[in-house]
Amino acid sequence: MNRLAHLALAVAVSLSAPAALAADLSVPEIEQQIAQKQSEYANYNDNLAAETAAAGTLESELEELRENASLAEVDRQTALIEMNLQYEKMVEDPSLDITLVQKNYQNAVREHKLIKDAITDKYNAWQAKLREVEQLQVSKHSLLNTLEGLKELLNTARVDRLYREFNQKESVSVAHNIACDRDETLNKCMERGKNLAKQKASKRFLDAIYESLSESVEAERRRASSDGYVQVLRSEVVDSNFSGMGNFNVQLNVQLQGNLKRNEGCHLLGLDERYCVLDSDSAVADTDPVAVPAAVSTDESVMHELIVRSNVFDDEVFIDGVSYGSTRLQIMLPAGEHDVEVVKRGYEPYRQSVMLKENQTLRVELERAKYTFAKGERIQDILAGDLPGPNLVVIPAGNFRMGDISGVGLDNERPVTTQELSYSYGVSENEITVGQFQAFVEATSYVTEAEQDKGCAYYDNGKAVFEAQRNWRAPGYMQSENHPVVCISVNDAQAYADWLSEASGHTYRLPSEVEWEYAARAGKETDYWWGEGVGTDNANCGWCGSDWSNVSAAPVASFERNGFGLYDTVGNVWEWTNSNRVQSGSVVRGGAWNFAPRLARVSTRMELDASFRSNYIGFRVVREQ
Numbered sequence: 001m002n003r004l005a006h007l008a009l010a011v012a013v014s015l016s017a018p019a020a021l022a023a024d025l026s027v028p029e030i031e032q033q034i035a036q037k038q039s040e041y042a043n044y045n046d047n048l049a050a051e052t053a054a055a056g057t058l059e060s061e062l063e064e065l066r067e068n069a070s071l072a073e074v075d076r077q078t079a080l081i082e083m084n085l086q087y088e089k090m091v092e093d094p095s096l097d098i099t100l101v102q103k104n105y106q107n108a109v110r111e112h113k114l115i116k117d118a119i120t121d122k123y124n125a126w127q128a129k130l131r132e133v134e135q136l137q138v139s140k141h142s143l144l145n146t147l148e149g150l151k152e153l154l155n156t157a158r159v160d161r162l163y164r165e166f167n168q169k170e171s172v173s174v175a176h177n178i179a180c181d182r183d184e185t186l187n188k189c190m191e192r193g194k195n196l197a198k199q200k201a202s203k204r205f206l207d208a209i210y211e212s213l214s215e216s217v218e219a220e221r222r223r224a225s226s227d228g229y230v231q232v233l234r235s236e237v238v239d240s241n242f243s244g245m246g247n248f249n250v251q252l253n254v255q256l257q258g259n260l261k262r263n264e265g266c267h268l269l270g271l272d273e274r275y276c277v278l279d280s281d282s283a284v285a286d287t288d289p290v291a292v293p294a295a296v297s298t299d300e301s302v303m304h305e306l307i308v309r310s311n312v313f314d315d316e317v318f319i320d321g322v323s324y325g326s327t328r329l330q331i332m333l334p335a336g337e338h339d340v341e342v343v344k345r346g347y348e349p350y351r352q353s354v355m356l357k358e359n360q361t362l363r364v365e366l367e368r369a370k371y372t373f374a375k376g377e378r379i380q381d382i383l384a385g386d387l388p389g390p391n392l393v394v395i396p397a398g399n400f401r402m403g404d405i406s407g408v409g410l411d412n413e414r415p416v417t418t419q420e421l422s423y424s425y426g427v428s429e430n431e432i433t434v435g436q437f438q439a440f441v442e443a444t445s446y447v448t449e450a451e452q453d454k455g456c457a458y459y460d461n462g463k464a465v466f467e468a469q470r471n472w473r474a475p476g477y478m479q480s481e482n483h484p485v486v487c488i489s490v491n492d493a494q495a496y497a498d499w500l501s502e503a504s505g506h507t508y509r510l511p512s513e514v515e516w517e518y519a520a521r522a523g524k525e526t527d528y529w530w531g532e533g534v535g536t537d538n539a540n541c542g543w544c545g546s547d548w549s550n551v552s553a554a555p556v557a558s559f560e561r562n563g564f565g566l567y568d569t570v571g572n573v574w575e576w577t578n579s580n581r582v583q584s585g586s587v588v589r590g591g592a593w594n595f596a597p598r599l600a601r602v603s604t605r606m607e608l609d610a611s612f613r614s615n616y617i618g619f620r621v622v623r624e625q
């Protein structure tokens with residue numbers, strides 16, 4: 001208990017809200033915080049493994065005691081029978097001494113009682129250890145969320161630092177000498193000399209900026225494709241003269257300023273652009289004038305190379321209505337706008353307008369026609385009492401790679417395996433809502449586990465804390481009937497699914513982990529169904545740029561569907577699934593409104609006790625064919 005008390009104190013101290021650190025910590029200070037939290041997280045993993053093993057040992061010892069109790073009971077019964085036989089003999093022969101059998105029976109009774117008492121003590125110790133393991137699991141995930149939040153702040157701080165370092169002003173003194181052209185007037189030669197001197201000063205200044213950046217190596221790698229530039233604020237001629245050989249010498253003092261848009265800062269550091277989206281609390285403002293895009297040349301004498309690739313064979317590519325054959329296609333086209341269409345029988349056609357102003361590669365992902373949601377691919381059962389069931393989307397049979405494909409995940413996301421689903425199934429298109437759960441409660445008078453015992457957990461300074469007054473009706477933030485229902489345990493979710501089964505005549509249940517990830521990926525192998533980076537305002541998770549991030553759950557379907565037509569498979573609330581990989585059988589998937597984007601990746605798994613409930617965990621259901 002001393003070790004657990006120490007860990008609980010560490011959690012309380014270390015899980016302070018990362019947002020509170022944003023304005024106070026520099027990049028090195030945040031990096032130091034991250035290193036500290038990573039060390040704490042490693043310690044949590046070690047301690048969780050040790051406490052889990054200790055719980056297993058106590059359970060084994062309990063089973064051994066129960067076996068011993070059975071044997072002791074046999075000994076007691078045997079001693080009792082022997083003592084009763086000796087009593088009967090003593091009735092016939094009063095001189096018979098039965099002291100020994102009496103003592104044997106007394107010893108057997110005493111031994112049996114000692115073992116029963118030991119069983120009680122061992123059972124209580126085992127249950128206490130299980131509660132400690134559960135608390136460690138919750139605290140571990142809380143610490144992980146804090147760690148990921150610090151990483152989010154680190155990236156924002158890196159962009160802020162780069163922005164400040166790049167957008168600096170400086171005066172540069174430069175001397176330049178040119179030879180005047182024979183047909184050039186003196187004034188034109190002077191102007192040309194001064195302009196070349198300014199160019200030299202600008203190049204020298206820009207080189208110096210890149211060399212002085214804290215992350216100069218990272219920025220230099222992407223310098224060639226960056227739009228960062230230098231602006232000449234003013235220039236002053238210190239000295240100028242003409243030599244007798246027709247040369248013009250000039251010395252200038254040039255005041256220069258670096259100009260880098262925040263989104264270019266993300267590009268130079270190789271970060272997702274969401275770190276460059278300003279909010280009202282940002283300490284660094286982008287005050288650059290609005291950039292005017294350069295006009296795109298439409299001169300047909302300017303040619304660029306267009307490469308078209310697709311994910312299928314034997315397709316056909318049309319450019320401006322003319323067929324150019326199958327991919328991989330490599331063709332030279334005039335600069336300007338072109339309409340590209342890629343078609344193949346059995347697949348949805350792909351169409352895109354391309355503004356060609358440089359060499360470009362177009363990567364086309366054709367999707368099978370059966371993946372579109374035509375008539376017959378949507379299901380809604382009518383329940384008893386003419387109540388509408390959840391809107392369902394049919395997920396087709398298929399196979400996919402499951403787990404940490406990108407290689408940036410946690411240990412429990414590995415190894416990557418190939419999974420095959422030989423059947424199609426229906427999945428609720430969004431998380432079950434407050435209104436849908438309300439209909440279930442009104443029909444059955446069901447009382448959730450949160451309402452029966454100690455309420456529902458919420459984050460308080462980064463720690464999961466139970467509050468008796470919190471439940472699915474009052475999770476601690478404002479909600480409508482269209483919000484996802486939260487404060488729901490696995491048993492609560494399964495009770496809702498069982499009610500759907502009884503009321504519809506079809507089998508409803510929670511999804512398995514395989515079914516959930518297959519549906520959430522929607523045919524993609526990226527961390528999020530739209531790509532590798534979480535972006536901005538694509539989902540409701542912590543630091544994801546939505547109106548609800550780190551505030552509350554959002555109404556369901558507030559963001560776009562994935563490729564299979566499902567809403568909110570990224571963020572909003574974690575969703576219960578059934579798993580055969582953990583003892584409790586309960587794993588939540590998908591991330592939540594107050595968890596970092598890295599924990600909202602499609603392969604992220606959070607193993608929890610089935611009785612746990614919080615205001616950031618909900619569920620969706622599966623309907624079998």
